[in-house]
Amino acid sequence: MNLFYLPGIDEGIHHLDVEESRHAVKVLRMSAGDQITLADGKGTWYFARITNADAKKCTFEVQKKKYFPKKDYSIHLAIAPTKNADRIEWLVEKNVEMGIDEISFMQCQTSERKNINIDRIEKIAISAMKQSEQAWLPMINALKPFREIVQIQADQKFIGHVDVTNPHHLKALAQPKKKYLILIGPEGDFSNGELELAQKNGFEKISLGANRLRTETAGMVACQVLHLINS
Amino acid sequence: MNLFYLPGIDEGIHHLDVEESRHAVKVLRMSAGDQITLADGKGTWYFARITNADAKKCTFEVQKKKYFPKKDYSIHLAIAPTKNADRIEWLVEKNVEMGIDEISFMQCQTSERKNINIDRIEKIAISAMKQSEQAWLPMINALKPFREIVQIQADQKFIGHVDVTNPHHLKALAQPKKKYLILIGPEGDFSNGELELAQKNGFEKISLGANRLRTETAGMVACQVLHLINS
Numbered sequence: 001m002n003l004f005y006l007p008g009i010d011e012g013i014h015h016l017d018v019e020e021s022r023h024a025v026k027v028l029r030m031s032a033g034d035q036i037t038l039a040d041g042k043g044t045w046y047f048a049r050i051t052n053a054d055a056k057k058c059t060f061e062v063q064k065k066k067y068f069p070k071k072d073y074s075i076h077l078a079i080a081p082t083k084n085a086d087r088i089e090w091l092v093e094k095n096v097e098m099g100i101d102e103i104s105f106m107q108c109q110t111s112e113r114k115n116i117n118i119d120r121i122e123k124i125a126i127s128a129m130k131q132s133e134q135a136w137l138p139m140i141n142a143l144k145p146f147r148e149i150v151q152i153q154a155d156q157k158f159i160g161h162v163d164v165t166n167p168h169h170l171k172a173l174a175q176p177k178k179k180y181l182i183l184i185g186p187e188g189d190f191s192n193g194e195l196e197l198a199q200k201n202g203f204e205k206i207s208l209g210a211n212r213l214r215t216e217t218a219g220m221v222a223c224q225v226l227h228l229i230n231s
Numbered sequence: 232m233n234l235f236y237l238p239g240i241d242e243g244i245h246h247l248d249v250e251e252s253r254h255a256v257k258v259l260r261m262s263a264g265d266q267i268t269l270a271d272g273k274g275t276w277y278f279a280r281i282t283n284a285d286a287k288k289c290t291f292e293v294q295k296k297k298y299f300p301k302k303d304y305s306i307h308l309a310i311a312p313t314k315n316a317d318r319i320e321w322l323v324e325k326n327v328e329m330g331i332d333e334i335s336f337m338q339c340q341t342s343e344r345k346n347i348n349i350d351r352i353e354k355i356a357i358s359a360m361k362q363s364e365q366a367w368l369p370m371i372n373a374l375k376p377f378r379e380i381v382q383i384q385a386d387q388k389f390i391g392h393v394d395v396t397n398p399h400h401l402k403a404l405a406q407p408k409k410k411y412l413i414l415i416g417p418e419g420d421f422s423n424g425e426l427e428l429a430q431k432n433g434f435e436k437i438s439l440g441a442n443r444l445r446t447e448t449a450g451m452v453a454c455q456v457l458h459l460i461n462s
Contacts, residue, residue, distance in 0.1 A: 090321060097448050098440075132443050171459060209329075209462055212363045217328050224455045228402060231440055 002028060003130045004038045005137070009046055014060055021058035024050070036060060041129065041137030043068050068135035073230045074179045076102040078149045079219045080186035083112040089124050091216040095223050096128035096138055104141040106149040110188030116143050146194050150201040154181035159203040160218055161190060170206040170225045180226055182206075184219045233259055234361045235269045236368070240277055245291055252289035255281070267291060272360065272368030274299050299366035304461045305410045307333040309380045310450045311417035314343040320355050322447040326454050327359035327369055335372040337380040341419030347374050377425050381432040385412035390434040391449055392421060401437040401456045411457055413437075415450040 004020050006013065016024060024030045031053045038046040038060075044067050048060040077100060082088050092103060103125075105116050122140050129137050155178040158170060174180065183190075183198065190198070195205070208221050235251050237244065247255060255261045262284045269277040269291075275298050279291040308331060313319050323334060334356075336347050353371050360368050386409040389401060405411065414421075414429065421429070426436070439452050 094448055094451075097442060097444055098452065099442055131445070134442065169462060171462060209458065211328060211330055211365065213328055214362070217325055220325075220451075221329065221455060224452060225459060227440065228456060228459055231400060231402060 001037060001133065003045075003133055004036055005041060005126050005130055006038045006046075007041050007137075009038055009040045009062075010042070010044065014048075014062065016058040016060070018056055022055050024058050025053045025055040030058075039129065039135055039137075041126075041135075043070065043135050045135055070101075070136065071099070071230070072177050073226070074101040075099075075223050075226050076104065076152070076154060076179075076181045077184065077219055077223055078104040078106050078152070078181065079184045080108045080111050080215060081105050081113040081116045081143065082215050083187060085113070085117070087214070087216040088116070089121065091219045092121055092124050092140075093128045094220050096125050096134075097132040098220075098223060098227060099134065100138050100223055101136070102139040102141070104149060104152070105143040106183070107143055107145050108186050108194060109146070109191040111186045112188070114143075118142050147197065149183065150198050150203065152181055155179040157181045157183075157198075157201070157203040158206045158222075159183040159190065159195065159198045160185065160208060160222060161195060161205045162207045162212075163205075168204070168206055170208060170222060171229065173204055173206055174226055174229050176230050182222050182226070184215060184222060187215055232268060232364065234276075234364055235267055236272060236357050236361055237269045237277075238272050238368075240269055240271045240293075241273070241275065245279075245293065247289040247291070249287055253286050255289050256284050256286040261289075270360065270366055270368075272357075272366075274301065274366050276366055301332075301367065302330070302461070303408045304457070305332040306330075306454050306457050307335065307383070307385060307410075307412045308415065308450055308454055309335040309337050309383070309412065310415045311339045311342050311446060312336050312344040312347045312374065313446050314418060316344070316348070318445070318447040319347070320352065322450045323352055323355050323371075324359045325451050327356050327365075328363040329451075329454060329458060330365065331369050331454055332367070333370040333372070335380060335383070336374040337414070338374055338376050339417050339425060340377070340422040342417045343419070345374075349373050378428065380414065381429050381434065383412055386410040388412045388414075388429075388432070388434040389437045389453075390414040390421065390426065390429045391416065391439060391453060392426060392436045393438045393443075394436075399435070399437055401439060401453060402460065404435055404437055405457055405460050407461050413453050413457070415446060415453060418446055 047064040052059040278295040283290040
């Protein structure tokens with residue numbers, strides 16, 4: 001199945017954008033009468049039929065739609081961008097494939113990267129949503145300072161950090177069916193001040209096992225633990 | 232800590248190879264008297280002191296060593312190489328970081344890639360082992376036909392496949408402290424013949440959840456499930 005993404009469909013837009021039109025008509029060689037499936041990224045799939053296979057503005061008529069309710073838990077990952085942008089891009093791709101609700105980027109004291117290309121990250125998220133045939137597009141938030149990130153609300157709030165005083169694996173602390181927020185720090189780790197600020201704001205320190213993981217690996221493993229607790 | 236890899240150390244080789252010598256002396260600017268830690272990839276770390284900081288043949292003397300026993304479970308992943316070689320490379324990096332014992336590559340009926348650069352994959356595995364500070368280097372095996380892969384022995388053997396007759400999540404079937412072998416198929420999935428052959432050889436079909444995952448994501452999620460069952 002080829003899933004198309006069209007956020008405006010629920011507002012009555014019944015043609016693909018230029019890029020998706022080109023893909024449907026030139027790459028997939030679709031023509032009038034062919035069936036397509038569209039996701040609005042807000043939980044609904046639309047089953048439609050192409051009416052005009054224009055490579056710049058491919059029109060369709062909707063025949064049926066189906067709503068997919070959200071899962072009974074949600075994951076919000078806040079992560080420090082890695083020095084190497086590729087690594088954060090794959091983290092986004094993998095977490096969207098596995099299913100995530102919200103990704104925020106945070107600026108920490110030891111962060112090596114001070115900027116992030118949100119447009120590019122959003123494109124990767126859309127592509128992963130389509131590829132893994134999902135109905136919900138996760139919210140992607142621009143870079144914010146750590147002190148703002150720790151103000152975000154959730155049922156369970158975790159901060160990834162391994163030291164001798166912290167033997168708690170995320171698996172042991174997370175409860176099923178909650179709204180989770182998890183913070184994963186930069187290559188240089190969180191500063192003591194950041195750890196204290198997080199704990200003051202109700203975050204629990206968690207470990208992800210004995211191995212020393214890269215930032216992006218930790219961000220993926222943490223979400224995977226939360227999925228498994230709920231599966 | 233900078234961990235060096237030296238497989239021959241237990242046979243009495245007490246100098247770094249050209250690449251590692253250059254890294255120690257030119258990049259890390261180490262000199263005689265500096266402490267280094269070396270892994271032989273077979274469970275032992277050697278704590279040593281540099282005796283001659285030669286950028287081509289850096290010598291050292293061992294002062295102490297420490298053996299890390301293997302975990303009480305083992306994971307052998309057999310996976311079809313992806314069309315895009317990058318994707319299999321990151322799978323190797325991530326699985327080594329998280330801890331894996333053996334990776335085999337298998338040729339399936341619908342495989343799009345018929346070859347794999349094992350030297351490059353081994354370099355990635357060594358780099359990930361060093362980066363995540365481990366003592367064991369996983370065994371990496373060259374591409375073999377599917378019919379040979381299904382002959383490999385293990386306590387629990389799984390094949391990743393989602394269809395309506397297969398509601399079993401790996402999480403529900405895997406028991407702790409076992410020797411696992413898990414097969415993950417190519418983009419075009421296993422053929423019916425391959426699935427039958429696997430089942431005849433004692434493999435259980437497993438799912439990894441509702442989302443449709445890419446080959447390399449499935450290979451990583453499967454190993455992560457097995458780690459969590461044992462953590």
